[in-house]
Amino acid sequence: MITEEENRLICEVEGPAPMGQLMRRHWIPALMSEEIETDGKPVRVRLFGEDLVAFRDSNGDVGLIDEFCPHRGPSLYFGRNENCGLRCLYHGWKFDKDG
Structure with missing residues (x-):
């Protein structure tokens, strides 16, 4: 089981969150x-x-x-x-x- 901090690290995408920065480097279908x-x-x-x-x-x-x-x-x-x-x-x- 992952810790609360690890969960937040991989789930948050807004602002400067590490996962958000990673996802912004890839194509994301929007429309x-x-x-x-x-x-x-x-x-x-x-x-x-x-x-x-x-x-x-x-x-x-x-x-x-x-x-x-x-x-x-x-x-x-x-x-x-x-x-x-x-x-x-x-x-x-x-x-x-x-x-």
């Missing part, structure tokens, strides 16, 4: 490709305690970025998906598929 439309509305995704948004840009490429704009923190879920990027509605910052 079906069909759930994301080209230039469509962003889709909320929560993985390892992180709130993210997925979107498909004008070229058909998929982006998965932090849900919250780094400028003032509004949710990019409400952003406009246009011209190969997701535009924050607060101050108009635009993020491509790579963030």
Whole structure:
């Protein structure tokens, strides 16, 4: 039987937890490709305690970025998906598929 500390070490995935850092280095299925439309509305995704948004840009490429704009923190879920990027509605910052 493992100890409580060992169990926590292998089960916690949020923040800087060792298992979370390990899992972030691998592909993790989050959505079906069909759930994301080209230039469509962003889709909320929560993985390892992180709130993210997925979107498909004008070229058909998929982006998965932090849900919250780094400028003032509004949710990019409400952003406009246009011209190969997701535009924050607060101050108009635009993020491509790579963030």
